[in-house]
Amino acid sequence: MELLVFVAASAMVLGGALGVILMRNPVHSALGLVLTLFGVAVHFVALEAHFLAAVQVIVYAGAIVVLFLFVIMLLGVDSAEDLKVDGLTIQRPLAAIIGIGTVAIVSVAVLRTRSTIAAGPALEASGDSNIRLLSRNLFSDQVLAFEITSVLLIVAVAGTVLLTRKQSGPTGARKGS
Amino acid sequence: MPPFVGPEVAWFALSPLLVLSGGGLLLLVVGALTGRWPRGLYAAVTATVAGTAAVLAAIQWSRIADDGPSTLVAGALSYDAFAQFLTITILISVILVVLLTDEDLHESDADGPEVYGLYLMAATGGIIMAAANDLIVLFLGLEALSLALYVLAASARQRSDSQESGLKYFVLGGFSSAFFLYGIALIYGGTGSTNIGRIVASLQSSVTTGGDNALVLAGIALLLVGLGFKVAAVPFHVWTPDVYQGAPTPVTAFMASVGKAAAFAAIVRVLVVALPFYREDWRPAIWLLAVLSLVVGSALAVVQTNVKRMLAYSSISHAGFLLVAIEAAGHRAGEADPGSGVVALVIYLLAYSVLVIGTFAVVTVVGRNASGDVTLDAFKGLSTRRPALALALTVFLFAQAGVPFTSGFVAKFGVIQAAVEERSYAIAIIAMVAAVIAAFLYLRIMVSVWLSGESSDVDGEPDQTLRIPIGAGLAIAAAAAFTLVVGVMPGWLISTAEAVTTYAR
Numbered sequence: 001m002e003l004l005v006f007v008a009a010s011a012m013v014l015g016g017a018l019g020v021i022l023m024r025n026p027v028h029s030a031l032g033l034v035l036t037l038f039g040v041a042v043h044f045v046a047l048e049a050h051f052l053a054a055v056q057v058i059v060y061a062g063a064i065v066v067l068f069l070f071v072i073m074l075l076g077v078d079s080a081e082d083l084k085v086d087g088l089t090i091q092r093p094l095a096a097i098i099g100i101g102t103v104a105i106v107s108v109a110v111l112r113t114r115s116t117i118a119a120g121p122a123l124e125a126s127g128d129s130n131i132r133l134l135s136r137n138l139f140s141d142q143v144l145a146f147e148i149t150s151v152l153l154i155v156a157v158a159g160t161v162l163l164t165r166k167q168s169g170p171t172g173a174r175k176g177s
Numbered sequence: 178m179p180p181f182v183g184p185e186v187a188w189f190a191l192s193p194l195l196v197l198s199g200g201g202l203l204l205l206v207v208g209a210l211t212g213r214w215p216r217g218l219y220a221a222v223t224a225t226v227a228g229t230a231a232v233l234a235a236i237q238w239s240r241i242a243d244d245g246p247s248t249l250v251a252g253a254l255s256y257d258a259f260a261q262f263l264t265i266t267i268l269i270s271v272i273l274v275v276l277l278t279d280e281d282l283h284e285s286d287a288d289g290p291e292v293y294g295l296y297l298m299a300a301t302g303g304i305i306m307a308a309a310n311d312l313i314v315l316f317l318g319l320e321a322l323s324l325a326l327y328v329l330a331a332s333a334r335q336r337s338d339s340q341e342s343g344l345k346y347f348v349l350g351g352f353s354s355a356f357f358l359y360g361i362a363l364i365y366g367g368t369g370s371t372n373i374g375r376i377v378a379s380l381q382s383s384v385t386t387g388g389d390n391a392l393v394l395a396g397i398a399l400l401l402v403g404l405g406f407k408v409a410a411v412p413f414h415v416w417t418p419d420v421y422q423g424a425p426t427p428v429t430a431f432m433a434s435v436g437k438a439a440a441f442a443a444i445v446r447v448l449v450v451a452l453p454f455y456r457e458d459w460r461p462a463i464w465l466l467a468v469l470s471l472v473v474g475s476a477l478a479v480v481q482t483n484v485k486r487m488l489a490y491s492s493i494s495h496a497g498f499l500l501v502a503i504e505a506a507g508h509r510a511g512e513a514d515p516g517s518g519v520v521a522l523v524i525y526l527l528a529y530s531v532l533v534i535g536t537f538a539v540v541t542v543v544g545r546n547a548s549g550d551v552t553l554d555a556f557k558g559l560s561t562r563r564p565a566l567a568l569a570l571t572v573f574l575f576a577q578a579g580v581p582f583t584s585g586f587v588a589k590f591g592v593i594q595a596a597v598e599e600r601s602y603a604i605a606i607i608a609m610v611a612a613v614i615a616a617f618l619y620l621r622i623m624v625s626v627w628l629s630g631e632s633s634d635v636d637g638e639p640d641q642t643l644r645i646p647i648g649a650g651l652a653i654a655a656a657a658a659f660t661l662v663v664g665v666m667p668g669w670l671i672s673t674a675e676a677v678t679t680y681a682r
Contacts, residue, residue, distance in 0.1 A: 106363070109395035113367065140184050141372075144253035148305060148317040151198055155298045155321050158205055159328035162291040 005046045012039030026072045030065055037061045051130045184251035190237065191249060193230040193264055194301055200226030201297030208290025216288070220279035220648065223293040224272045227300065231268035234261050246681035248310050252372050255310040255446075255681040259523070262677050263307035263442045266527045270434035271300045273534045273652045277427040277541055280646035284545060285333065292332060296431065299325035303439030309446055310682065312361045312371040319357065319407065322439055323350050326432055330424040336549075342423025349406070349416045357403025363396030373451040374682040380454045390455070397459050400447055401466075407440035408496045411469035418481075421489035426544060426551075429485060430537035433492050434530035441499050441526060445519055448503065450680045453511025460507035463500055464604060470497030471611035478618045484540055484551045487618055491577060492533065494615050498592050499525055501608050505595035515678045516599060521591035524674050528576070528584035528663060535656030536573040538649050539566060546643045556622060557629040562643050567626050569657045574619040576660045579612050584663035591671070 012035055019032025037060040044053035138146055188195070204222060208214070238261045246257035254260070275296060282288050302321030309315035327350060331343020365371050367390065368379040383390070406413040421429045448459050474494030481487040499522060506518025540551055543566075547555035560567040576585030589612060596605040645653075663670055 105398070106359075106395050109363065109391040110366075113390075113392040136181060139181070141251050142253075142313065143184060144250040145311065145313045145317055148314060148321065151298055151301055151305075152317060152321045152324065154198075154202060154205070155295065155302075155324045155328075158291050158294045158298065159324060161209075162289075162295065162328055162332055163334065165289070165291070 002046065005042065009039045009042035009046065012036070012042065027069065030068045030072060033068070034061050034065050037065065049130060051134060187249055187256070190256045191254075192233045193237070193268075194304060196226060196230040196233060197297050197301045197304070200229075201294045201301065204290050204297065205294040208294070213288055214290075216283060217279050217648070219288065219290055219293050220275050223275045223297060226297060227268045227271040227275070231265050231272075234264040234268065237261055238265075242676060246679055248374065248681050252374055253311045253314050254305070254308045255373075255450075256308070257679060257681040258676040259442070259445070259519070259678070259680060260304075260308035262523050262674065263438060263526070264304045266438050266523070266530055267300050267303045267307070267435050269527075270431070270438065270530045270534060271296055273531065273538075273656060274427055274431045274434070276648040276652040277430060277534070277538050279648045281425060281427050281541060281545070285335070287332075292329065295325045295329055299329070299431070300435060303435050303442075306439045307442035307446070309443070310373045312364065312373070312376075312447070312451075315443055315446060316354075316358060316361060318439070319443065320354065322436065323354065323407070326350075326428075326436060329428040329431065330420055332428065333425045336423075338423040339425060340423075342420040345423075346416055346420045353403045353406035353413070356399045356406075360396045360399030360401075360403060363392050363399065367392035367396060373446065376451050377453075377682055380452070393452075393455065394458055397448075397452060397455060398462070401459065401462055404440060404444050404447065405466055408437060408444065408499070409470075409493050410466040410496050410500060411473040411493060414470070414473070414493050414496075417493055418486045418489040421492070422483060422485045426485070426537050426541040429488075430534045430541075433488070433533045433537065437492070437496065437499075438526045438530055441503075441522060444503055445506070445522065449506050449510045449515075449519060450682065456507045456510045460504060463504045463507060464601075467497050467500035467504055467604060468607050470494060470500060471608055472497075475611040475614040475618070478615060479621070481618075482552050484553060484556065484622060487622070488533070488536060488540070491615055491618060494611055495525075495529055495533075495577075497611065498589060498608060499529075501596050501601075501604055502592045504604060505592070505599045505601060508599040508601070517591070517595040518599070519678050520671070520674050521588075521595040523677050524591050524670060525588035527670070528588040528660070531656050531659050532573050532576045532583075532585060535569065535653055535660065536577065538653045538656065539570040539573065542566065542643070542645055542649050542653075553622065553625045556625045559626045563645070566643075566645060566653070569653050570626060571623060572657045572660055574623055576664070578616040578619045582661070582664045584660045584667075587663055587667040587670070 016032045016035030016037075016039060019035065020029045023029045023032060037056060041053045041056040041061065044050075044056055200222075204219070204226070208219065237256070238258065241256065241258055241261060246255065248254065249256050275293065278292060278296075282292060299322050302318045302323075302325065305318030306315055306322065309318055327343055327347040330346050331340050333339035361371060364376065368376045368383075370376055370379060380393070402413065406416075409417040421432070424432065448456075448463070452459065470493050474490050474492075474497055478487050478490030478494060481490060502518050502522035502525060504518070506516060506522065508518070509516040543555055543559065544551040556570075559570070572583065576583035579585045579589040589608075593605050593608060596602075596608070
């Protein structure tokens, strides 16, 4: 049963990820991303991280991809980029070789170390232990990382203002992204 | 479950970060609520904030010398001399860049608090990288710095090449961040923690029991890809010329100083501090990156005609020199006597940050008067139009080339010496040859400045249209003075920097 869930969820993750990069229509790509994120949520459930699974669905699959779709719709669905233009002929085969090589190296590394990877601490069976453990970790060991995330958000906000602010004068060009 | 006890927070030890992020936030909020401030006030406030943080870091430096290093906030940050040295380096760079930015923004009628706020936030990210004792914290610092740089690169929105450079940097930078994150995940899988102290402890026990380490090795490889991109080491350098050329010149100076210093600090934290047990594995990779950067950077710099592109390739070659210092540090990483590799690295970073900002400051002034043209032609006859400016540029270019009596010589000599001490003769020789090739590039600029006649008017009178704004003039003068003082009397800097090799884990 566990294996079945794992295989199904992994198929969702990988299939969705391939869809993101292979689909021609950006809306389809965004939907592929939903599939991937949903598959990750299934993995979380299988690992008994129910809270993370719920957050994954609500925040990522729900909110973030919807924002992606908004942006895609606002910019125009039809503006599919023509990816046929190619500068250097060697680029694509080289990219394929390096991509496959990276996947192979990482896979071999994981397979070779499979037996020695330390098992994490077992979760307590009680209903709310998930949230409790998460919050304890977040507000003790990782509290600084948690705070630095806010610096990151300030950068994002200031950057958005800088890139979208109307400039005085006729030179104020509109920035798409 | 036991009651929750939060980690102890040493507020004073965090004060430079708090001052910077708090000052940046205040600047953004107050700046957004009020109208346009008088000219130069944004820059003055930013420089004051950075200066305050630098003074606090200097006070901490002496405290660390008395009390020894420690870790902060549940082991998330290191409180050691290395972090403080880099903090001060980054803050000096911020102050110098801010002096340049004022005129540049005013000229394009884009005065506002956002660029300065982003400088301060980016510096916060860079300092977090330099002080990180946890790979997640390091990654967040890296992202804060990088995101700010992507936006700053695109901040001259009326120019399409600035937009292009921002977008290119963003796409490639996001890709490299993904590699970095994957590397962290694999290291976590192999050691069971992202905390550098615990990684070292875990590796200590697994190395002595002979555990399999393929996962950590793959993680190191991916981390090297991410870090190599950030420092612009060959073969991860292709973004550098376009981004350096397209970004507004003060932002280019910021990238070349703060960006490089923070990224190299991160390399030291990840490789030398966290993974000394794998030094025999990562050192050859660093060797290769260093040699490729030195050769490719120097060779391609010579054939450029745009001065900003030249300086971009020269920054790649400087990255090669800095990697030579990391390679030297790799021979004895984790031992009681760590060698002089990291000392040479931090001196190089400080010297290079100051002189590269000085160089870009001159480029800013010249480029503005040639309406953005920074090809070699724009520099023709600078010596007759503005002798002082030409002299300052000469000092900076001599320093970049590593001529004696400039800080660049002290820095390059330190790196070569560190490499020779570890018997890495091959890389030391390659570095010296690359320095000679790169010297040709600096000579080309100098020939243009001193020997070419005036291109447009030939009367030889000082050209009043070439105005040097106060801020840029101050920055150029300070950078030139520092470059010469360190070049003539390097002793105090070297003896100060020797404290940096005692890390807190």
